Amino acid sequence: MNILEKIIEQKKIEIAALNASALRLSAEQSPMPRNFLAHITRRFETHPSLIAELKRASPSKGILAPHLDLFQVADIYIENGASAISVLTDEKFFMGKLETLRDLRFTKKSEVPLLRKDFIIDESQIYEARVNGADAILLIAAALTDDKLFSDLHTCALSLGLTALVEVHDEKETERALKLKDVKLIGINNRNLATFDVTLETTEKLRSMIPNEIAVVAESGIFTAKDVQRLSKANVDSILVGEALVTSEDIPAKVRELSGLQV
Numbered sequence: 001m002n003i004l005e006k007i008i009e010q011k012k013i014e015i016a017a018l019n020a021s022a023l024r025l026s027a028e029q030s031p032m033p034r035n036f037l038a039h040i041t042r043r044f045e046t047h048p049s050l051i052a053e054l055k056r057a058s059p060s061k062g063i064l065a066p067h068l069d070l071f072q073v074a075d076i077y078i079e080n081g082a083s084a085i086s087v088l089t090d091e092k093f094f095m096g097k098l099e100t101l102r103d104l105r106f107t108k109k110s111e112v113p114l115l116r117k118d119f120i121i122d123e124s125q126i127y128e129a130r131v132n133g134a135d136a137i138l139l140i141a142a143a144l145t146d147d148k149l150f151s152d153l154h155t156c157a158l159s160l161g162l163t164a165l166v167e168v169h170d171e172k173e174t175e176r177a178l179k180l181k182d183v184k185l186i187g188i189n190n191r192n193l194a195t196f197d198v199t200l201e202t203t204e205k206l207r208s209m210i211p212n213e214i215a216v217v218a219e220s221g222i223f224t225a226k227d228v229q230r231l232s233k234a235n236v237d238s239i240l241v242g243e244a245l246v247t248s249e250d251i252p253a254k255v256r257e258l259s260g261l262q263v
Helices: 003-016 020-029 071-078 098-107 124-130 145-160 170-177 200-207 224-233 251-259
Strands: 049-054 084-088 114-117 137-142 163-168 185-187 215-219 238-241
Touching: 020 124, 049 071, 049 124, 049 251, 071 084, 071 251, 084 098, 084 200, 098 114, 114 145, 124 137, 124 145, 137 145, 145 163, 170 185, 170 200, 185 200, 200 215, 224 251
Parallel strands: 049 084, 049 238, 084 114, 114 137, 137 163, 163 185, 185 215, 215 238
Antiparallel strands: none
């Protein structure tokens, strides 16, 4: 069993404890999500926007920044040019918490839209995302091998006013993503989820398959301004970065470097 399969098995356990009908009712009564897609269009004509991720750990790299003050870091992200914030909410594998998302939206009143980064395989998780203040959710093609479920979850997200970031990492997944009705945002993960090898060539290769009217986010393996320039040439609209930010000795400077904000 690979790591993705282990994560999915854990998600099934978590989903079994959720009250889907109550969550759906709460979701429908929650504040409307903000327009995530509008915020992550290119910040500058020659530079992708930055989705900055709050990340304490990952299965591939282990513990990255266990004692980071996530709310302080979120402020740093916003002050230094991030267009949106990605919040990892998986606890077992990424040391994330759903409460972080909720507090950012409703207590800290985040100025930028928020992506719930998790492994979503059931509609109840989408209701949960909206209840807790998400403006966007992640749908991972590799975790959603059933085309009907993939489509149903995408439709559910849109019906709740959420933006769906549909993640792919190879040609077959990209073809499946393009078949989704009203798909507007595709993320290309440069990390092979089976081997965990990372190469920016993945974005360069898959970007050409995606029509220009669909926004594209490059994910994983992005550490320097040179990486961003390379992806900009590949015509991506946004980059999603976590590890390079939370492990930096100077987080504000690293955010400015990757966001293209001149200070």
